[in-house]
Amino acid sequence: MQFKKTYKFAFYTSLFIALLTTFVLGIFLYIQNLWSWYVLAFFVIIFWLSFFVIQHRVQNFIYKRVNKIYEDLTLLESAEFTDKKVTTDMATLTQEIDKYARDKKFEIESLKIRESYRKEFMGNVSHELKTPLFTVQGYVETLLDGAMSDKKITKKYLERASKGVERLIYIVNDLDMLTKLEVGNLVLNKEVFNIIDLVQNVFDLLEMKAAKRKITLTFDKVYQEPIYVFADKERIQQALTNLIVNSIKYGREKGTTEVTIEKLLKNKFIVRVTDNGEGIEKTNLKRVFERFYRVDKSGSRKEGGSGLGLSIVKHIIEAHNERIYVESEHNVGSEFSFTLSKPVE
Structure with missing residues (x-):
């Protein structure tokens, strides 16, 4: 006879209790010459009573303690677990918890990688923008400090500052293009x-x-x-x-x-x-x-x-x-x- 895996623990425990108590009762009634087919009814009653009590109690026992563990672990969200029915099948429960833990570990590793890329990206953006900005700033400050009196130097420095501004615009335009592509806002014709x-x-x-x-x-x-x-x-x-x-x-x-x-x-x-x-x-x-x-x-x-x-x-x-x-x-x-x-x- 096939039973759901989730009820195996309660089934075998109830069967053991029912057989043990019926065996003890049978021996007592046999000694007292009171043996009756009611012993079989006793067996059935004890079995089903034990089954329902064990299934209910052990399920709640496991649920309360596992749920407490989930609540205590800051990296695991108990909200994802509370809607799931905890079974008395420890193998299944262990597999579910292991899977949940692996998923969370993968998420944490992914976040670490993204954080590393984010830091590198911010450093690169800073470097790319800093170079032309300092170039423009240097030439403008030189002109403001008195170099504007020489027309040749003024023209030369303004041209170089203009190239720095062009590079800044180039970078910003590419960043804008890339952002639109990544978020899917760019319409293709x-x-x-x-x-x-x-x-x-x-x-x-x-x-x-x-x-x-x-x-x-x-x-x-x-x-x-x-x-x-x-x-x-x-x-x-x-x-x-x-x-x-x-x-x-x-x-x-x-x-x-x-x-x-x-x-x-x-x-x-x-x-x-x-x-x-x-x-x-x-x-x-x-x-x-x-x-x-x-x-x-x-x-x-x-x-x-x-x-x-x-x-x-x-x-x-x-x-x-x-x-x-x-x-x-x-x-x-x-x-x-x-x-x-x-x-x-």
């Missing part, structure tokens, strides 16, 4: 467009920047036919620009940045941006899309930028419900790739 033309436009825009480092921007082959995708053209151009700028910034001088567009699935294309630059060590690969995360803690800042480029790329691609990937080998090069959907026919 999807349309059908030729991704080949878009990549070529980005090449044209960055041609001079690449020429300064003698880096060649090129396709992997000549694309005779257009390749149409369905996405937000402006956002994808921004994502491509960030990736190619990144490849120029960290690429090898006289190197190459190559864009490849391949058919991935029946309704998907994959766009690859490959360079033969310094590459990324494996320990840094998992964090390259984090806000302000720098692979090179010193040299990368000399190249300018907000430190948010890759993070913005990731959020733009994910806002399209697409995937982004990175593969890299230190001192060999890197490849960033992302998927795009074909137009619905």
Whole structure:
């Protein structure tokens, strides 16, 4: 006969009590020559009476003490437990408590990681904003201290201060963009467009920047036919620009940045941006899309930028419900790739 697991303790304890008391009563009645089939009725009554008493009392006993433990532990919320019926099955109860404790431990570890990222993020924001602010402040104070009398110096310092302000605006705009992407407030204006033309436009825009480092921007082959995708053209151009700028910034001088567009699935294309630059060590690969995360803690800042480029790329691609990937080998090069959907026919 099968019984619910939660009643096993009460069942076996009641059975033991009923058998023991019936056995003792049976022996007494046998000695007194008073044996009767009423003994069986006694057995049934004792069994069910014991069962209900034990089930009720032990359940309340466990509930009160376990609930007290939950109330005493500041990291566990007793409110989550009070609505659950505590059973007399200790194995099940132990499993439930262990699971609850593991969940809470995981939450605490996640909070610690987030706190660590928050502190690092705040430190990075402070550093990124502090540098251009001090630059602007230094030039303005120099002018106020008397340098304005020299027109050449005034013009020179104002131009440098202007560049510092531009960098501040750049960082703030990127932070604003990233915030909108993360909270989902950025509306995508999807349309059908030729991704080949878009990549070529980005090449044209960055041609001079690449020429300064003698880096060649090129396709992997000549694309005779257009390749149409369905996405937000402006956002994808921004994502491509960030990736190619990144490849120029960290690429090898006289190197190459190559864009490849391949058919991935029946309704998907994959766009690859490959360079033969310094590459990324494996320990840094998992964090390259984090806000302000720098692979090179010193040299990368000399190249300018907000430190948010890759993070913005990731959020733009994910806002399209697409995937982004990175593969890299230190001192060999890197490849960033992302998927795009074909137009619905």
